[in-house]
Amino acid sequence: MKGDPDASANHLQxxxxxxxxxxxxxxxxxxxxxxNLGLRGPKFGSGLSECGACTVLMNGNAIHSCITPVSxxxxxxxxxxxxxGTADDPHPVQKAFIAEQAAQCGYCxxxxxxxxxxxxxxxxxxxxxxxxxxxxxxxxxxGTHMRIVRAVERAAATGSVxx
Amino acid sequence: MSxxxxxxxxxxxxxxxxxxxxxxxxxxxxTFSLFGQEAPVEPASKSLEALPTDxxxxxxxxxxxxxxxxxxxxxxxxxxxxxxxxxxTGTGVQxxxxxxxxxxxxxxxxxxxxxxxxxxxxxDQGPTYGSRTIRYAGPQIRSAxxxxxxxxxxxxxxxxxxxANQLAAKExxxxxxxxxxxxxxxxxxxxxxxxxxxxGASGERFAMKVAPKAHPKDPSTYTVVGxxxxxxxxxxxxxxRFTYVQDVRVDGMLHGRVVRPYGVEATxxxxxxxxxxxIPGFVxxxxxxxxxxxxxxTEWGAIQAAAKLGSTLKPSGPxxxxxxxxxxxxxxxxxxxxxxVRTTPAxxxxxxxxxxSVTTAFAHANRNLKATYKTPFQMHGSIGPECAIADVxxxxxxxxxxxxxxxxxxxxxxxxxxxxxxxIEVRWFEASGxxxxxxxxxVVADAAVMSQVVGRPVRVQWMRWDSHGWEPKEPxxxxxxxxxxxxxxxxxxxxxxxxxxxxxxxxxVAAALIGRPDVTGSTGLAGAPIGYAYTFExxxxxxxxxxxVALLTAWLRSPAQFEITFAMEAFIDELAAAAKQDPLAFRxxxxxxxxxxxxxxxxGQEYGWKxxxxxxxxxxxxxxxxxxxxxxxxxxxxxxxxxxxxxVDPSSGRIKVDxxxxxxxxxxxxxxxxxxxxxxxxxxxxLSRTLLEEVTFDTAHVTSRDWRGYPILxxxxxxDSIDIVLVNNSAxxxxxxxxxxxxxxxxxxxxNAVFDAIGVRLRQIPFLPDRVKAAMS
Numbered sequence: 021m022k023g024d025p026d027a028s029a030n031h032l033q034x035x036x037x038x039x040x041x042x043x044x045x046x047x048x049x050x051x052x053x054x055x056n057l058g059l060r061g062p063k064f065g066s067g068l069s070e071c072g073a074c075t076v077l078m079n080g081n082a083i084h085s086c087i088t089p090v091s092x093x094x095x096x097x098x099x100x101x102x103x104x105g106t107a108d109d110p111h112p113v114q115k116a117f118i119a120e121q122a123a124q125c126g127y128c129x130x131x132x133x134x135x136x137x138x139x140x141x142x143x144x145x146x147x148x149x150x151x152x153x154x155x156x157x158x159x160x161x162x163g164t165h166m167r168i169v170r171a172v173e174r175a176a177a178t179g180s181v182x183x
Numbered sequence: 184m185s186x187x188x189x190x191x192x193x194x195x196x197x198x199x200x201x202x203x204x205x206x207x208x209x210x211x212x213x214t215f216s217l218f219g220q221e222a223p224v225e226p227a228s229k230s231l232e233a234l235p236t237d238x239x240x241x242x243x244x245x246x247x248x249x250x251x252x253x254x255x256x257x258x259x260x261x262x263x264x265x266x267x268x269x270x271x272t273g274t275g276v277q278x279x280x281x282x283x284x285x286x287x288x289x290x291x292x293x294x295x296x297x298x299x300x301x302x303x304x305x306x307d308q309g310p311t312y313g314s315r316t317i318r319y320a321g322p323q324i325r326s327a328x329x330x331x332x333x334x335x336x337x338x339x340x341x342x343x344x345x346x347a348n349q350l351a352a353k354e355x356x357x358x359x360x361x362x363x364x365x366x367x368x369x370x371x372x373x374x375x376x377x378x379x380x381x382x383g384a385s386g387e388r389f390a391m392k393v394a395p396k397a398h399p400k401d402p403s404t405y406t407v408v409g410x411x412x413x414x415x416x417x418x419x420x421x422x423x424r425f426t427y428v429q430d431v432r433v434d435g436m437l438h439g440r441v442v443r444p445y446g447v448e449a450t451x452x453x454x455x456x457x458x459x460x461x462i463p464g465f466v467x468x469x470x471x472x473x474x475x476x477x478x479x480x481t482e483w484g485a486i487q488a489a490a491k492l493g494s495t496l497k498p499s500g501p502x503x504x505x506x507x508x509x510x511x512x513x514x515x516x517x518x519x520x521x522x523x524v525r526t527t528p529a530x531x532x533x534x535x536x537x538x539x540s541v542t543t544a545f546a547h548a549n550r551n552l553k554a555t556y557k558t559p560f561q562m563h564g565s566i567g568p569e570c571a572i573a574d575v576x577x578x579x580x581x582x583x584x585x586x587x588x589x590x591x592x593x594x595x596x597x598x599x600x601x602x603x604x605x606x607i608e609v610r611w612f613e614a615s616g617x618x619x620x621x622x623x624x625x626v627v628a629d630a631a632v633m634s635q636v637v638g639r640p641v642r643v644q645w646m647r648w649d650s651h652g653w654e655p656k657e658p659x660x661x662x663x664x665x666x667x668x669x670x671x672x673x674x675x676x677x678x679x680x681x682x683x684x685x686x687x688x689x690x691x692v693a694a695a696l697i698g699r700p701d702v703t704g705s706t707g708l709a710g711a712p713i714g715y716a717y718t719f720e721x722x723x724x725x726x727x728x729x730x731x732v733a734l735l736t737a738w739l740r741s742p743a744q745f746e747i748t749f750a751m752e753a754f755i756d757e758l759a760a761a762a763k764q765d766p767l768a769f770r771x772x773x774x775x776x777x778x779x780x781x782x783x784x785x786x787g788q789e790y791g792w793k794x795x796x797x798x799x800x801x802x803x804x805x806x807x808x809x810x811x812x813x814x815x816x817x818x819x820x821x822x823x824x825x826x827x828x829x830x831v832d833p834s835s836g837r838i839k840v841d842x843x844x845x846x847x848x849x850x851x852x853x854x855x856x857x858x859x860x861x862x863x864x865x866x867x868x869x870l871s872r873t874l875l876e877e878v879t880f881d882t883a884h885v886t887s888r889d890w891r892g893y894p895i896l897x898x899x900x901x902x903d904s905i906d907i908v909l910v911n912n913s914a915x916x917x918x919x920x921x922x923x924x925x926x927x928x929x930x931x932x933x934x935n936a937v938f939d940a941i942g943v944r945l946r947q948i949p950f951l952p953d954r955v956k957a958a959m960s
Binding site: 051060061063064065068070073100101102104107114117118126128156160168169 | 272273274275413414416417418420421422423424425426427429430432438463481482483486496563564565566567568613614615616618644646647856857860861863864865866867868871889890891895896897898899901902904905
């Protein structure tokens, strides 16, 4: 991490913008995203890095924003579910989740999609086992697992993930 | 599978486009004319404004069920809104109910929005529970929409000056037969008209009859019902545009967190506020009797303040935080919980089945089998902890809540706050899935208490440990079974006695903490949801229904019937094995219900079932062992049969579920893919309950306070496949429920499959590896 954390904490790089946030540096990124920036993709689930509902991408890697202090983010590029695709051009993983109807309550789906997007970026042709392992830290209580796996397989099959 | 397989793709894309359109328009569609509404309405009903202190008071009462406008609005842009007191809990009923309405209204599905739950805008159709939404609310909406279609035809008849039978309605447009140029959209038809159409309604909630004179369509003509239309809510959920109750933010609101007692019934002795004022944004402590909470301008500030007072994952004692609690240790020992359940006096004893004399039959039997089945406290385990916002003023209060029963919550809050019902509104937003009564009703009360004290809107979200520790649980149940076989292996007697604590204790935690435990709520009795259908000549089924035992309990997906089905369908497997008979054929030999027989046979056919006794090949071995199991249920008239293959690793005791086949008969299916999503979910969730889940507790409180303490099924543990057959999906069979039934057979199926694999009976949930190994030795 570069620079003075307190100084950089006031500006985050989120979804291609650089908004100012007035938060304590030791507070967690999740609350800055949700409460200060009004984002709704990342969710509070456990606050303990146990379920994955809060997942965002930090420099392309899936991280748990519920245990990541704002001071640890620095100049890293944060992408949330809102920034993954656009309304006109959803990310291939988002398209695949809709096509497979891979949600019930959908509260966990943010984490599933962010982890899947991260997986497909480093492994565009995962096996079913690769997908299960990549998502194994993400909990779903509705039991949508079969469809979530199918959706990630579908996204991989479209071959346009690694843009 | 019925329906065009292309439906889903195309309608999913359409739904996306529709949402985009709405978003561009600001997210809300404001309309000014519908079936008789006097004032402009905001169909999306998503106002986030706090209560104005001096604003004109609009009516907060639900609309009258006998008026058409209580159910439907048609807007000048030829969009429409369905209003329903039912709510979406992740099961897809929003889409299914919209299909029913669009079908009867002859209206484009994609132009029909749905407003759910908000108490000032919807009729109380009963809580969204018990797999009752399609079955009971479906016909109410069908009837209202049919009345709406007739009202539109009558309007058009007047407009075109032709008899209504000379008109055709299709896709939101009415045309004069034989005159293709004479057409008008529904929107144009109702524009600038004030209609006050009485359609009639009688009865209440589930039993309500709406529009008794309406003429719904002949089901054989359905074009929308029965199709796998993509769900309305999924695109927004996937794109990060959906507003869960956890996402709602209200002007001027504070963030609250609760600080629960260390011991379940501990009393609050003192609160040391040292250091709280140094927390940025801290506002105040809220203390009423044993209720303790904090409010702050920021969520982080509230979390920090609550932590100082003792709200942490693993508090180490009643007096180690800055809030000191009495040293309460009144819970029974966890190891003894079934003995506690068994010895707790029954409030009511019932005998659902009593036939012949089991005593005589047992005395003359060739073989008597006895077994005891035990199931633990389990939890709903919502991924998103419970959350609500309350804005309480002197004589009015507004709530933003994801409860499955908004109209009940409205009544509860009136009692809790002492505010007249007319002053209370619950604005409903979907929450993380609850699968029954989790803490969503309780967090509303927490927010109410805090907002009333601080005089501002307060948003409360429980921490993970508040949810795991304090959500109402499914109770532990113990069941004794005895069966008798004659020389030929026929069952001559069946006895099933069960001890069931309440599954419907609706007392509010916050009410108890503020010292008014009985201000609302009751302790219901579980009954014996058994769906017993066997034809044994001597049978004795009895239930001892108890009140609260140890922890607060409330319904979890198929309450008590999940556990009862486990015992019943595992024990009949024990009898089949003792008689050395095939377990499917054995069951069929004692059934007359054609729909039960139908699902069992359909599952067997899909699976490729070959007749043989269970456990025939089981024996001591270190090698991976494979087995199959079968079980079925009748849950409120929906029949489900499930078959699964398992692999048991004798060295680790680990059970891997390989393949699952489900045959499901809930009659006419509104949305086949939506139902399959539900069935897959029921199977996975019940596998989790079967293999992994047990609430742990010491004598003070629940100790499984996070996902490490209460693991649920992960991706590496899911089956390879879940194959689903829908049986009797036809209008000859009116729709029953699909939200719960397929949860029920799972535990017995896995127990039976493990017996088939390794010859060992598992009679206590969860089937943890250590328990499997212990049973083997």
